Structure formats: structure tokens, C-alpha cells
Amino acid sequence: MKARLIDPIADPEWLEFVESSPSAEVFHHPRWLELLRDQYGYEVEACCVGNGHGIEAGLPIARIKSRLTGRRLVSLPFSDVCAPATTESAGPAALDALGQALTEETRRTGLGLTVHAPLPSAPEAVVRDRFARHLLPLTADPDEVEQGFAKNQRGAMKKAKRENLETERRTDVAALDAFYALHLKTRQRLGVPTQPKRFIRRFEELFDAGLGFVWLVLDEGEPIGAAVFLSYNGTVTYKYSASDFAKLKKRPNNLLLPEAIRWACETGFDTFDFGRTDLDNEGLRKFKRSWGANEEELSYTHLAEGEPEAATAPASESLPSRAMTTTIQRSPAFVSRLAGEVLYRHFG
Numbered sequence: 001m002k003a004r005l006i007d008p009i010a011d012p013e014w015l016e017f018v019e020s021s022p023s024a025e026v027f028h029h030p031r032w033l034e035l036l037r038d039q040y041g042y043e044v045e046a047c048c049v050g051n052g053h054g055i056e057a058g059l060p061i062a063r064i065k066s067r068l069t070g071r072r073l074v075s076l077p078f079s080d081v082c083a084p085a086t087t088e089s090a091g092p093a094a095l096d097a098l099g100q101a102l103t104e105e106t107r108r109t110g111l112g113l114t115v116h117a118p119l120p121s122a123p124e125a126v127v128r129d130r131f132a133r134h135l136l137p138l139t140a141d142p143d144e145v146e147q148g149f150a151k152n153q154r155g156a157m158k159k160a161k162r163e164n165l166e167t168e169r170r171t172d173v174a175a176l177d178a179f180y181a182l183h184l185k186t187r188q189r190l191g192v193p194t195q196p197k198r199f200i201r202r203f204e205e206l207f208d209a210g211l212g213f214v215w216l217v218l219d220e221g222e223p224i225g226a227a228v229f230l231s232y233n234g235t236v237t238y239k240y241s242a243s244d245f246a247k248l249k250k251r252p253n254n255l256l257l258p259e260a261i262r263w264a265c266e267t268g269f270d271t272f273d274f275g276r277t278d279l280d281n282e283g284l285r286k287f288k289r290s291w292g293a294n295e296e297e298l299s300y301t302h303l304a305e306g307e308p309e310a311a312t313a314p315a316s317e318s319l320p321s322r323a324m325t326t327t328i329q330r331s332p333a334f335v336s337r338l339a340g341e342v343l344y345r346h347f348g
Contacts (some may be wrong), residue, residue, distance in 0.1 A: 001056070001097035003047045003104070008046035008060050009034045017055040022088050026232035027079035028199060031209050033060055036077055039199045040345040047105055049097040057086045059102065061113065066346040073106070073113040077348025080237075080276035081133065081298060083117030095121040106303045119301040128298040128302040132285050134274035134293035142265035146258065153254060160255035166218045167259045171207035176200055179226035182242035184333050189245055191325030193339035200240075200307040201241070210230025212239070215260050217252035225252025229260060235271040236264045257291060 008014035009030050010111050018024040026032060033044045050056040060082065061075045076082040084098055097123030106113050119125045138145055182199050203333040206212050211232055217225035224247040228240040263274055274288040276298060289295055328336045
């Protein structure tokens with residue numbers, strides 16, 4: 001097996017590999033990598049192995065250079081999970097070779113590598129953080145999937161329908177702006193920095209490539225709930241959500257999610273991914289399980305840097321401190337937005 005580094009954004013071989021890989025997810029796609037590079041200035045490469053007839057296994061890697069959190073490699077910033085992708089014909093030797101290549105890359109660069117997935121093919125890797133991931137299997141019959149919803153979710157869904165709320169699935173920038181307005185208010189209420197608006201707006205480029213959409217819930221034409229979904233290779237990924245806190249009694253989220261799940265079933269997707277959840281957030285884990293999703297452990301693994309002076313930041317490091325949370329909650333919305341503009345690129 002020969003190992004090499006390629007530019008996964010410019011080199012068409014990476015896209016060809018991703019499109020042929022049954023294990024590739026949206027976060028492997030060149031459009032997602034391009035978004036991270038252009039928004040946050042990360043250098044992005046892909047470590048690949050093959051036997052001379054194309055890529056058999058590969059992993060995209062972003063290089064982060066930060067005065068706040070140090071220099072390190074991450075696969076992949078702002079991506080809940082990014083495991084090595086393989087072709088259908090790849091055997092254990094390909095993953096073993098990729099694990100060795102990744103180990104050698106940390107030695108060559110002197111930087112630690114955090115992979116947002118298990119990495120058993122690299123013997124020197126250690127588990128740094130553990131999370132929960134929730135995956136809902138889909139079928140062609142959405143009614144069958146809905147039978148797996150918890151009783152309280154089915155009841156809340158009926159209540160939302162009685163409120164005469166409307167939903168829209170859209171891919172335009174105006175829908176992203178509607179989401180962002182709710183997102184900003186939600187993040188401020190939670191005391192969390194908000195992603196830059198231009199980052200969210202650039203999701204339109206992903207949508208133009210067929211990689212996602214926005215779902216809006218409207219109350220007399222006014223957005224009161226919204227979510228951004230990414231979609232690729234049979235999976236719909238629940239990426240971001242926001243809602244009007246004053247309208248939560250109308251249950252907008254309890255209408256949005258089943259509508260999105262129903263659409264995914266009818267469109268031919270086979271998995272609905274609710275994303276990563278902290279293990280100690282039992283409330284959110286219970287909420288995701290209540291839609292019939294299967295909970296599994298998601299481990300983030302780390303390969304140590306080759307030189308001691310190469311700084312790293314823990315993958316689980318919380319972006320906002322307690323003081324920052326309080327400040328954001330008590331300040332105008334622009335403070336949350338400014339904090340996100342300044343900090344997010346350092347904590348990818």
C-alpha cells in the first residue's frame with residue numbers, strides 16, 4: 001500500500017473516491033472541506049492509501065494554527081464524526097496502512113492529530129473523548145418509522161398540527177437568513193457564541209450541490225422554528241436547529257423533525273443522523289432516543305504529536321466559559337455574534 005497526501009478540494013481523484021465509497025459521509029465531501037478552508041483559513045489535505053489503482057482508504061485533515069489553542073491537526077473541524085472512508089473492495093490492509101500513514105504524518109509535522117471517530121487501525125492512538133451518536137434507520141414507509149416515535153412525541157406532533165403551523169423545505173439564502181435570525185436568538189439565550197453569518201450563508205453552496213436544505217416552521221408566515229440539514233450518501237444529518245423561545249408551546253420542533261423524517265423516507269434515504277451529544281446531557285439523549293433513534297458511543301481518538309512543543313487543544317474543550325456564558329446571556333445579540341467571529345476558528 002502506498003500512502004500520499006492530496007488536495008481533496010482541487011484533486012478530482014478525491015471526489016471520485018468519495019462518490020464510490022459506501023462509508024463516505026457529507027463531511028468527506030470536497031464542498032464541505034472547501035467551506036472550512038475558505039471560512040476559517042484551514043489548510044486541508046487528505047491522507048490516502050492505495051495499491052496503485054486509485055484510493056482505497058482516506059481521511060481529510062485540517063491544520064489549525066492558533067495562538068489560543070495551539071497548532072494541531074483535526075479530522076475534522078465542525079464535523080460531528082469523520083471516520084476513515086474506504087472503497088467497497090478495501091480490506092483490513094488498507095485501514096492498517098492508513099493508520100500507519102496517519103501516525104507517520106504526526107511524526108513528520110510534529111503535531112497531534114484528533115480524529116472525530118474511532119481509529120483502531122492506529123495502535124498508538126488513544127481515546128480522548130466519548131460522546132453519544134443517535135442514528136434512526138429509515139424505510140420507504142414513513143408511517144412505519146413514526147410507529148417508533150415515543151408516545152409523547154406523537155402527542156406533541158398532533159398538538160403542533162392543531163396550531164395550524166406550516167412547514168417549508170428550502171435551499172435559498174433567504175431561508176438561511178431566516179434560520180440565522182432564530183439561531184442568533186437561541187445561542188444568545190443559551191450563552192453560546194454564534195457562528196459567523198457568512199459561514200451559515202455559504203451553506204447555500206452545499207445546497208446547490210444537493211448536499212442539504214433548510215426546514216422552516218411558520219406561524220402565520222413568521223418563522224418560529226428552523227433547522228439546517230446536510231444530506232449525502234443515504235444519510236440526512238441534523239446539523240443545526242433554532243426556535244423562537246416565546247413560541248415553544250406551539251411545538252414547532254415537534255412538527256419540524258417528523259416532517260423532515262417523512263421527507264427523508266419518501267426521498268429514499270436510509271438513515272437519519274441526529275448528530276453528536278455529550279454523554280452527560282441525558283435530557284438531549286432522551287429527546288433523540290424518543291424519535292426511535294439508536295444510541296451508540298462515538299469515540300474521538302488522538303495521535304500524539306512528534307515534538308513536545310506542538311500544542312494541542314482537547315477536542316471536548318468547551319468554547320464558552322461560565323463567565324462568557326453569563327456575559328452573552330446578559331448582553332445584546334451582537335455580543336454572541338462577535339464572540340463567534342473571534343473564537344470559532346480557534347476551537348474547530
